[in-house]
Amino acid sequence: MKKSFAVVSFAVLALLAASCGTSGGDSGGSGSNDTAGGFTPPDLKKLETLGAGEGKLSVLAWPGYAEDGSNDPKVDWVSSFEKETGCQVTVKTFGTSDEAVSLMKTGQYDVVSASGDASLRLIAGGVVEPVNTGLIKNYADVYPFLKDRPWNSVKGQMYGVPHGYGANLLMWRTDKVKPAPTSWSAVFDANSPYKGAVTAYDSPIYIADAAMYLMATKPELGIKNPYALDDKQFQAAVDLLKQQKGLVSEYWSDYLKEVQAFTSGNSVIGTTWQVIANVAKGEKVPVDVTVPTEGVTGWSDTWMLSATSKSKNCGYLWMNHIVSPKANAAVAEYFGESPSNGKACAETADKNHCTTFHAGDQAYSEKIWYWTTPIEQCLDGRTDVKCADYAKWTQAWTSIKG
Amino acid sequence: MLHRHPRVRLALLLGPPMLWLGVAYLGALAALFVTALWTQNGFTGVIERQWTLDSFRTLFTEDVYRTIALRTIGVAVLVTLVDAVVAFPIALYMSKVARPGLRRILLVAVLMPLWASYLVKAYAWRGMFSEGGLVSSAFNAVGLESPGYGLTATVVTLAYLWLPYMILPIYAGLERLPNSLLEASADLGARTGHTIRRVIVPVVIPAMVAGSIFTFSLTLGDYIAVRIVGGTNQLLGNVVYDNVGAANNLPFAAAVATIPVVVMLVYLAAVRRTGAMENL
Numbered sequence: 001m002k003k004s005f006a007v008v009s010f011a012v013l014a015l016l017a018a019s020c021g022t023s024g025g026d027s028g029g030s031g032s033n034d035t036a037g038g039f040t041p042p043d044l045k046k047l048e049t050l051g052a053g054e055g056k057l058s059v060l061a062w063p064g065y066a067e068d069g070s071n072d073p074k075v076d077w078v079s080s081f082e083k084e085t086g087c088q089v090t091v092k093t094f095g096t097s098d099e100a101v102s103l104m105k106t107g108q109y110d111v112v113s114a115s116g117d118a119s120l121r122l123i124a125g126g127v128v129e130p131v132n133t134g135l136i137k138n139y140a141d142v143y144p145f146l147k148d149r150p151w152n153s154v155k156g157q158m159y160g161v162p163h164g165y166g167a168n169l170l171m172w173r174t175d176k177v178k179p180a181p182t183s184w185s186a187v188f189d190a191n192s193p194y195k196g197a198v199t200a201y202d203s204p205i206y207i208a209d210a211a212m213y214l215m216a217t218k219p220e221l222g223i224k225n226p227y228a229l230d231d232k233q234f235q236a237a238v239d240l241l242k243q244q245k246g247l248v249s250e251y252w253s254d255y256l257k258e259v260q261a262f263t264s265g266n267s268v269i270g271t272t273w274q275v276i277a278n279v280a281k282g283e284k285v286p287v288d289v290t291v292p293t294e295g296v297t298g299w300s301d302t303w304m305l306s307a308t309s310k311s312k313n314c315g316y317l318w319m320n321h322i323v324s325p326k327a328n329a330a331v332a333e334y335f336g337e338s339p340s341n342g343k344a345c346a347e348t349a350d351k352n353h354c355t356t357f358h359a360g361d362q363a364y365s366e367k368i369w370y371w372t373t374p375i376e377q378c379l380d381g382r383t384d385v386k387c388a389d390y391a392k393w394t395q396a397w398t399s400i401k402g
Numbered sequence: 403m404l405h406r407h408p409r410v411r412l413a414l415l416l417g418p419p420m421l422w423l424g425v426a427y428l429g430a431l432a433a434l435f436v437t438a439l440w441t442q443n444g445f446t447g448v449i450e451r452q453w454t455l456d457s458f459r460t461l462f463t464e465d466v467y468r469t470i471a472l473r474t475i476g477v478a479v480l481v482t483l484v485d486a487v488v489a490f491p492i493a494l495y496m497s498k499v500a501r502p503g504l505r506r507i508l509l510v511a512v513l514m515p516l517w518a519s520y521l522v523k524a525y526a527w528r529g530m531f532s533e534g535g536l537v538s539s540a541f542n543a544v545g546l547e548s549p550g551y552g553l554t555a556t557v558v559t560l561a562y563l564w565l566p567y568m569i570l571p572i573y574a575g576l577e578r579l580p581n582s583l584l585e586a587s588a589d590l591g592a593r594t595g596h597t598i599r600r601v602i603v604p605v606v607i608p609a610m611v612a613g614s615i616f617t618f619s620l621t622l623g624d625y626i627a628v629r630i631v632g633g634t635n636q637l638l639g640n641v642v643y644d645n646v647g648a649a650n651n652l653p654f655a656a657a658v659a660t661i662p663v664v665v666m667l668v669y670l671a672a673v674r675r676t677g678a679m680e681n682l
Contacts, residue, residue: 102650250633264532399466
């Protein structure tokens, strides 16, 4: 009896294996293996005219990007949108760009706030469609230096609306870390006095932070762009992170977990976003943030529209709303980043907000190393070497954590 | 009409569950294995249906995956041992010492933690292991340094979570042990320790192994507790999660997921020899 059961189950397995068999790669990424500048996105049509709202909208956003007052009654720019347009909004947040890409591929979300290390992957995979910026009234007020950039457009066609940009900062507990740090060495140096209480961002893209630190501290490596690393440079960054692991108490990707670790004192120093510092300060945790001397990595985000969305009109209305001066100002202030719409600066509660975050200052914004998907063709223009692509970054991240 | 055709009746009776077993269980396993043989576009994350052993090659050639697999098995073994050591006296007291009324109360007490959410319990341990938490204050009070977040915390948390799954089989196994055997042992002059060693433990070993199947397999697949209390450590479940949820590399995740399946098959094959399967 037992033997015959084994035979039957094996036959079932074999049958299933055969029926799921290979299809010769016909569903493969349509030409997305091509080079960065030259990849051909799937041929998708953009909307020509705007119709009435569909009544609902499913938003996939970074935490703090779509607040409806449930976290803090005073922080709310979703309710006014719902009232004006009749589109009922549901919000799902994500912790890393990789998570955003895999959630977006399920087709359950209409719009997404994509950073530069997610946007091109979404475009190349046919997950998001081109956006007709003519249908978005507030698009005209968006800073020109954010339009038609390599991370939000392909061949002059915009794939979304620029949302804003900001930097990954260094946060520390003011009562436990003295003097106030000014350099990333506090989290990378093997002799850091904060061994065992350092935190770091749990995503392969964090390798860029190590590369940027090496750019300043080890110029002999010749790193010109932290997202374009040849084998030797990549290995140096990975080695630095492996050494850093000895200092780390835990990695974070869930922002509430970081707040809690700083509250309890398990982490006292590490990389963060302004919004996390704001939440921690709101809970009376003594923390402060700074832009270290080596520079910062950061993000420049784009609201994108799902190609399979059934609420595209609501999606366009949302993209228009989120870059409207009022909403854009509210998001920028709450999340702690620069708005994308210059008119937002007049609407912020703190009148110095735009000065603090250097809004509209093109020279400053060029200095932030924005999250970008690393690819084999070096992004810094070198053609004599191959750079580590994102798949390599991902595997290296697993081996860094060990 | 059905009573005239016993074969039809049997087919109707057994058909649905067999179909469930075949499609949902074996089918899922087959799909897992087939996916592991595909590859994926590194940039867009789209699955490319071309046969390749690349995922398995990476799995076997990169040292880090061996380290993680061994660490996971080590944690699973430790959790099982801790549970066995803690569960045995509790089960022994419940089945042989406690009065029937108390026995019922204890049984409920053992089952009670299962009513609370897994996450609540894991986060409770996170609070206890944090700086200034219960565990660290207790360690500091006796002049020791708290283990903090790490593998120790992971083993403790998982051992706590799976303890009922170990107590219940042992309790059931001891229930079946006639009291007359213990009396005979005492009559023949054996002390308590001797009785436990020579009479109770041999009877209870298969029950313990049955319990260990639960604690071992549940630990092999766990990835949440280690994220909450494990500090920087990762187990096999985290690698699977990172590859599905973050890297979009489903084929590689499937390849990693076959490791626990193989480990469990080996374990079950070994366990079958002890006769523990009859104790499940």
